[in-house]
Amino acid sequence: MTLVLTRSFDDSSSHTLEAYRAHGGYAAWEKAQAMEPAAIVDEVKAANLRGLGGAGFPTGVKWSFIPKNHTGPVYLVVNADEGEPGTFKDRYLLERDPHALIEGMLIAARAIRSALGFVYIRGEYVEPWRRFSAAVREAYDAHHLGRGFDVVVHRGAGAYICGEETGLISSLEGKKGWPKVKPPFPAIKGAFGQPTIVNNVETLCCVPPIIERGAAWFAGLGTKTQGGTRMYSVSGRVKRPGVYETPVSVTLRQLIFEHAGGVTASGRLKAVVPGGGSAPILTADEIDVTMDVDGLKNAGSMIGSAGVVVMDESASIPEALMVLARFYAHESCGQCTPCRESTGWIYKMVHRIVEGHGHKDDLDTIVDVAKRGGGTTICAFYDGAVGPYVSYIEKFRPEFEALISRA
Amino acid sequence: MSVAAIAFSPEQLAEVRRLQSLYPDKRGALLPVLHMAQDTFGYVSLEAEEYVAGLFDLSPAHVHEVVTFYTLYFREPKGRHVVAVCHNLSCHLAGAPEILAHVKRRLGIEAGETTGDGRITLQAVECLCACEAAPMMQVDDRYELNLTPEKVDRILEGLA
Ligand SMILES: Cc1cc2nc3c(=O)[nH]c(=O)nc-3n(C[C@H](O)[C@H](O)[C@H](O)COP(=O)(O)O)c2cc1C
Ligand code: SF4
Ligand code: FES
Numbered sequence: 001m002t003l004v005l006t007r008s009f010d011d012s013s014s015h016t017l018e019a020y021r022a023h024g025g026y027a028a029w030e031k032a033q034a035m036e037p038a039a040i041v042d043e044v045k046a047a048n049l050r051g052l053g054g055a056g057f058p059t060g061v062k063w064s065f066i067p068k069n070h071t072g073p074v075y076l077v078v079n080a081d082e083g084e085p086g087t088f089k090d091r092y093l094l095e096r097d098p099h100a101l102i103e104g105m106l107i108a109a110r111a112i113r114s115a116l117g118f119v120y121i122r123g124e125y126v127e128p129w130r131r132f133s134a135a136v137r138e139a140y141d142a143h144h145l146g147r148g149f150d151v152v153v154h155r156g157a158g159a160y161i162c163g164e165e166t167g168l169i170s171s172l173e174g175k176k177g178w179p180k181v182k183p184p185f186p187a188i189k190g191a192f193g194q195p196t197i198v199n200n201v202e203t204l205c206c207v208p209p210i211i212e213r214g215a216a217w218f219a220g221l222g223t224k225t226q227g228g229t230r231m232y233s234v235s236g237r238v239k240r241p242g243v244y245e246t247p248v249s250v251t252l253r254q255l256i257f258e259h260a261g262g263v264t265a266s267g268r269l270k271a272v273v274p275g276g277g278s279a280p281i282l283t284a285d286e287i288d289v290t291m292d293v294d295g296l297k298n299a300g301s302m303i304g305s306a307g308v309v310v311m312d313e314s315a316s317i318p319e320a321l322m323v324l325a326r327f328y329a330h331e332s333c334g335q336c337t338p339c340r341e342s343t344g345w346i347y348k349m350v351h352r353i354v355e356g357h358g359h360k361d362d363l364d365t366i367v368d369v370a371k372r373g374g375g376t377t378i379c380a381f382y383d384g385a386v387g388p389y390v391s392y393i394e395k396f397r398p399e400f401e402a403l404i405s406r407a
Numbered sequence: 408m409s410v411a412a413i414a415f416s417p418e419q420l421a422e423v424r425r426l427q428s429l430y431p432d433k434r435g436a437l438l439p440v441l442h443m444a445q446d447t448f449g450y451v452s453l454e455a456e457e458y459v460a461g462l463f464d465l466s467p468a469h470v471h472e473v474v475t476f477y478t479l480y481f482r483e484p485k486g487r488h489v490v491a492v493c494h495n496l497s498c499h500l501a502g503a504p505e506i507l508a509h510v511k512r513r514l515g516i517e518a519g520e521t522t523g524d525g526r527i528t529l530q531a532v533e534c535l536c537a538c539e540a541a542p543m544m545q546v547d548d549r550y551e552l553n554l555t556p557e558k559v560d561r562i563l564e565g566l567a
Contacts, residue, residue: 085496085533085538086496087536090536091537123442124491124545127549127550156479157478171438174463176476176477192435194431235497235541236501241497241539273496277495277496309496309538315500320496
């Protein structure tokens, strides 16, 4: 099988510069230095690389939004604020292949003509932060960094919403992590008021292999509309939870039953969250979908951060929704009324149902309230909460009703 | 802690200036400097907020707004160790409620509280993104993975 992002993970020294070089590291950066910035952008566009942080936006296209006539600074910001429930791939990359990210940043910076990059690492990731900072020091000593491009490693302080790119920018600017209204998009007016590209860790780690082996090769690994492999985080009731890198044409069934060894305990699959906590849930009959951006979209869900959470027959869907509803109630930044009010209220309702005190009308009310606020908020956080609220109830309604009729 | 104790050493002040110089606007260093303040003073008191505000030419109100927004800043003295049990989806499916109940029983406190001897502050937290090793918790800087009640006991006993 083709391993691109995780090819050196078995090497216990893979995080060091020496090992990275031994695996062919920094050769792509050599090559990119002889390329015009526009040629790098074109190569990444042709590779069909799509953002792996959640939204799936084509990376090369995003890079091309930096205004051509801009003469001031341009910033590259790496989103290492991993926080989507069920996702842990960026932690592996920061700890096991930090130089791949640095090399991806160097190439991206050349493409967008940036002299300064920030890596925003979630505050809880202390070990990944140490590992990555050590790699940055190595890259300075080896003069990869500090010659036209500098990297600042920035630690967050605990807030899921700082994973949203404009919330992240607010936080980087020394403010609370409130998302901002778009437009203007960060590529026009981002960090410190300057054009800024925000990319996920894994997205940037795909860039060196694209430059080294070519867009056609990378595009050919994936589907028609998305190139490459990606790292699927698989957890929940499976025999072998972990990170699995495969081409994005893999099906959800293959991931669960071939890669992760199948379902534990009862052995019978009940439901799967395919793309992190905010992805609408799929039933056991809906897993013959390809795990690319469009495959999941067509299935009425989303690939998001590619965090796959597997539930077997013994899992309670209402409890699962309660846990996620608690998360959304806790993490709403509170700026938009529908998000602030509904997340708190829906958590209380689902909690009440799970505790056996639900009313007959509760389910319709939750779905109705949830849907009404959708699409009206500053950021996509709330839409990410509506997906689970509505899909869990619509697809597993009898299980909720059983709890209510007992009340 | 007395108000007079809220001050960085000359070396720390140099570090503050170095951090501030890394950002196009020195304000970018606010979160890192607040981490420093917490490490130095134990928690971020109102006095510490005011002190840090002075280092940034910001209003204490702005710093207060920032401190209260983020979960990793403590506004009251915390225990010598912080035990944060994840209770999000994958950990929940793997038995996080039992693990959390076990820790509460062992320590005799609820989430959000600190033991009477000041040894441990307990928290229930959202996904720490180590779901492949659920149930899990964070103890100070370390991730403790694949928890069982017995493993939890051993870890808690090791915290002085
Ligand atoms: C509520 C919310 C949380 C998000 N969390 C993350 C995150 O933890 N990491 C990430 O890379 N992107 C996250 N995103 C997506 C970012 O806003 C942004 O699309 C992404 O960082 C862009 O990088 P990419 O194009 O390389 O994927 C989140 C989005 C939303 C709405
Ligand atoms: S949708 Fe929610 S999280 Fe996003 S800006 Fe509005 S209140 Fe904040
Ligand atoms: S759910 Fe506990 S680490 Fe992700």
